[in-house]
Amino acid sequence: MRMTFKAGLVLAAMALAGCAGPAVTVPTVPDAGFSGGAGSDLAGTGAETIYAGTLPGTSISDTVLFTVDQSSLNPRAISVLDQQIGWLASNAGVTVRIEGHADERGTRDYNFQLGSARASAVRNYLVSRGVSDGRISVTTYGRERPVAACASESCWAQNRRAVTVVVSGAGA
Amino acid sequence: MVNRLRRNMLLTVPAAMLAGPLAAYAQAPLRIEITDGVIEPMPFAAPVFVADAASADLAARITQVMVDDLTGSGLFREIPRNAHIGQVTNFDAPVRFSDWSAINAQALVTGAVSASGDRVQVRFRLWDVFGQTPLGEGIQFEGSAASWRRLAHKVADAVYARLTGETGYFDSRVAYVAESGPKTTRRKQIAVMDYDGANARTLTDGGSLVVSPRISPDGRRILYTSYEQGTPRLFMVDAASGQRQAVSGVGNMSFGPRFSRDGSQAIYSETEGSGSNVYIIDMGSGSRRRLTDTSSIDTAPDFSPDGSQVVFESDRGGTQQLYVMSAAGGDARRISFGDGRYATPVWSPRGDLIAFTKIVGGRFHVGAMRVDGSNERLLTASYIDEGPTWAPNGRVLMFFRETPGVDGGPQLFSVDITGRNLRRVPTGGFASDPSWSGLLS
Numbered sequence: 001m002r003m004t005f006k007a008g009l010v011l012a013a014m015a016l017a018g019c020a021g022p023a024v025t026v027p028t029v030p031d032a033g034f035s036g037g038a039g040s041d042l043a044g045t046g047a048e049t050i051y052a053g054t055l056p057g058t059s060i061s062d063t064v065l066f067t068v069d070q071s072s073l074n075p076r077a078i079s080v081l082d083q084q085i086g087w088l089a090s091n092a093g094v095t096v097r098i099e100g101h102a103d104e105r106g107t108r109d110y111n112f113q114l115g116s117a118r119a120s121a122v123r124n125y126l127v128s129r130g131v132s133d134g135r136i137s138v139t140t141y142g143r144e145r146p147v148a149a150c151a152s153e154s155c156w157a158q159n160r161r162a163v164t165v166v167v168s169g170a171g172a
Numbered sequence: 173m174v175n176r177l178r179r180n181m182l183l184t185v186p187a188a189m190l191a192g193p194l195a196a197y198a199q200a201p202l203r204i205e206i207t208d209g210v211i212e213p214m215p216f217a218a219p220v221f222v223a224d225a226a227s228a229d230l231a232a233r234i235t236q237v238m239v240d241d242l243t244g245s246g247l248f249r250e251i252p253r254n255a256h257i258g259q260v261t262n263f264d265a266p267v268r269f270s271d272w273s274a275i276n277a278q279a280l281v282t283g284a285v286s287a288s289g290d291r292v293q294v295r296f297r298l299w300d301v302f303g304q305t306p307l308g309e310g311i312q313f314e315g316s317a318a319s320w321r322r323l324a325h326k327v328a329d330a331v332y333a334r335l336t337g338e339t340g341y342f343d344s345r346v347a348y349v350a351e352s353g354p355k356t357t358r359r360k361q362i363a364v365m366d367y368d369g370a371n372a373r374t375l376t377d378g379g380s381l382v383v384s385p386r387i388s389p390d391g392r393r394i395l396y397t398s399y400e401q402g403t404p405r406l407f408m409v410d411a412a413s414g415q416r417q418a419v420s421g422v423g424n425m426s427f428g429p430r431f432s433r434d435g436s437q438a439i440y441s442e443t444e445g446s447g448s449n450v451y452i453i454d455m456g457s458g459s460r461r462r463l464t465d466t467s468s469i470d471t472a473p474d475f476s477p478d479g480s481q482v483v484f485e486s487d488r489g490g491t492q493q494l495y496v497m498s499a500a501g502g503d504a505r506r507i508s509f510g511d512g513r514y515a516t517p518v519w520s521p522r523g524d525l526i527a528f529t530k531i532v533g534g535r536f537h538v539g540a541m542r543v544d545g546s547n548e549r550l551l552t553a554s555y556i557d558e559g560p561t562w563a564p565n566g567r568v569l570m571f572f573r574e575t576p577g578v579d580g581g582p583q584l585f586s587v588d589i590t591g592r593n594l595r596r597v598p599t600g601g602f603a604s605d606p607s608w609s610g611l612l613s
Contacts, residue, residue: 071446104574107515107529107536107558108383108605109428109441110485110492112404113469116425117446124446139403140425140443144381149355151555151576 052147052163055087056170064122066160069106071117073125081122084164085129093169098122100140101163103156108142115140118162137167202278202300202307204247204335211592213249214278214335216242217301219260220253221283221294230317231285234294234324238281240368241328241342245568246593248335251277263295272301279307281331290316294323298331307334321370322612329611341563342367345411345609346570347387347394350374351581351602358581362396364411367563367608369598375409376416384428387411388435389610395419395429395438406440421458422451428472431455432479433521433610439463439482441471450484452499463501472516475499476523476543483507483517483526483543494528496543507545516559519543521610522566525589529558529571538571540589551591556582559604564611570597572604 052063062084064077073081088094100119102111119138127133148155204214218239223231242248258271263284272280283296293314298307311330313323322343329340350363350372362385365372375394376382381404385396391411398407403424409416419426425443432438436455441448450473453460464470466488473484476499483496489506492513497504508514512532519526523543530537530550536557541548556574563569567588574582581602587594597606 104556105534106513106531107472107492109472110469110487110515112427113441113443113448113471116443116448117469120446141381144358144360144383146356149578149580151580 055084056166058087060084060087062164063161065157066118068160069114071114071121073121081125085126085131088131091170095135095167095169097165097167098136098138099163099165101145101159101161102143103159104143104146105156106143111142112140115142122162202303202335203337211247213247215249215251215276216279216281217251217256217272217275217277218281219256221285222261222263223285227285227287230287230292230320234285234320235283237321237324238328241325242331244595245332246588251275267299269301269304277301279335283327287317292317292320292323294327296327298334321366338567339565339611341565341568341611343612344564345387345391345612347385347607348584348603349383349385349605351604355578362394362409364394372599375414384605385607386430387607387609388431389433390435391609391612395431397427421453421460430474432475433477439473439475441473450482474518476519477521483519485515485517494526509545510548518560518562520562520566521564527560527562527569538569551587552594561606561608563608570606570608572606
């Protein structure tokens with residue numbers, strides 16, 4: 001069968017909408033020692049606001065961010081996770097679920113796995129620092145639950161995240 | 173549903189017509205070649221099918237659905253009724269070909285509709301106007317009054333098949349995700365509709381996040397991934413009753429199912445550690461077997477039409493690429509080698525092509541390549557063009573196109589495999605993840 005294809009026949013207009021969304025908190029995350037990755041993405045946009053929450057009764061961020069298409073933990077993420085680990089150590093009855101997410105610049109199927117890989121990276125780090133594996137479950141939302149909806153890096157960077165959600169045992 | 177016209181319906185058909193192929197005629201048969209890149213749509217005329225007064229409205233609707241099918245394919249152009257010279261008021265009266273050749277109709281579809289009680293009968297004949305001959309036998313379809321659209325689609329499928337030499341795709345269904353609400357908390361429901369957007373209905377209530385519905389070839393069952401039990405895992409819903417159940421035997425994080433052609437098996441991926449692997453599950457017994465065993469992301473698998481091979485995407489080589497391997501196991505061979513990332517491969521029902529999503533240069537494309545990876549062609553481009561699914565005849569792809577930003581959302585489109593005839597598929601609201609059934613029986 002002979003076929004003639006034409007590439008790029010359809011060029012949809014890319015209207016870049018402005019960012020909007022509920023800025024929940026502004027956790028303080030140290031930039032010191034960080035190089036490359038998500039930090040530089042954020043720096044380029046001047047975004048200081050991360051659409052994230054905190055662990056109950058603390059100012060510790062529940063969210064770590066990732067570089068495009070990566071699931072490895074950068075120094076800033078490790079700093080946040082070290083704070084989470086300290087809190088988990090003093091709240092031994094708490095169980096958590098790590099929810100991995102991705103930005104919308106990958107396919108749905110792939111992003112589910114990428115989100116899962118990010119959640120796994122967080123769990124593995126927590127376990128490596130002494131948090132009991134039995135206190136941690138993981139899941140993925142892929143690109144299905146963005147916290148920021150604009151079509152630019154400032155939003156995509158915030159959606160490439162893993163969130164530590166307290167399932168039970170907090171406030172007891 | 174299909175009956176040959178009774179013998180007395182065929183009295184006007186030459187004996188040779190009944191016996192042999194069209195090639196028996198000295199004149200070349202009327203035929204539109206759809207394998208070439210440039211196509212001039214074939215002009216045809218379709219007077220409103222003959223009916224008595226009680227069925228006139230139904231006949232008009234059936235004729236219109238049939239016409240919309242044919243023109244929607246991009247291969248045919250209807251000559252409007254106000255240009256018609258002749259009229260067809262008796263299905264069995266001889267056709268005055270000069271009335272139709274005068275308006276340059278190459279093909280003429282005549283039909284008749286009758287209804288009794290809940291039953292509807294539709295008869296039609298197809299004519300080669302300039303050859304002044306019938307194209308094939310007259311056919312009668314019968315169904316319930318509620319299935320009148322299917323009767324129209326079946327007529328269109330028969331006309332399409334006779335004029336193209338390929339099977340049609342109009343009497344088919346599409347499963348998809350109906351989306352509503354803000355982007356950050358998007359509500360998603362499994363839905364199913366006719367291929368043209370008619371008869372849409374939702375099958376889940378939107379209380380749980382659902383994605384990736386995949387319809388069985390017979391259109392009766394839909395596999396999908398749901399968060400109903402907390403983690404994303406496979407469910408199945410009956411398209412008629414809406415009854416749903418978790419698929420037993422699969423893991424708690426299972427994605428991207430697709431049925432085998434006979435519906436007896438499904439192929440999907442399961443998350444394991446920081447990667448995922450491809451599994452095949454027997455739908456009857458619930459027993460599964462692992463097909464890939466890597467620490468990379470292997471996902472979005474599909475069967476070849478004969479079930480002997482599978483295609484999937486994997487980042488085992490560093491970026492998302494397409495791989496083909498035997499459904500019995502063994503090594504996988506990479507088939508995509510261009511720039512960018514390749515995803516969501518789907519094997520053509522004809523077996524000749526694999527369609528895919530490609531991300532390159534910050535844009536998403538739907539494309540197709542031969543099964544050995546050669547002759548890659550990109551058919552579309554936008555912010556997000558994703559998730560192609562094949563029409564039953566392998567000539568058309570449906571996919572979703574998502575617009576960017578806070579108010580952006582996905583809609584369904586179809587395009588033929590030459591990259592022409594891009595069309596929006598009407599859905600009530602945002603829609604994504606289309607999955608096209610086979611031709612219904």
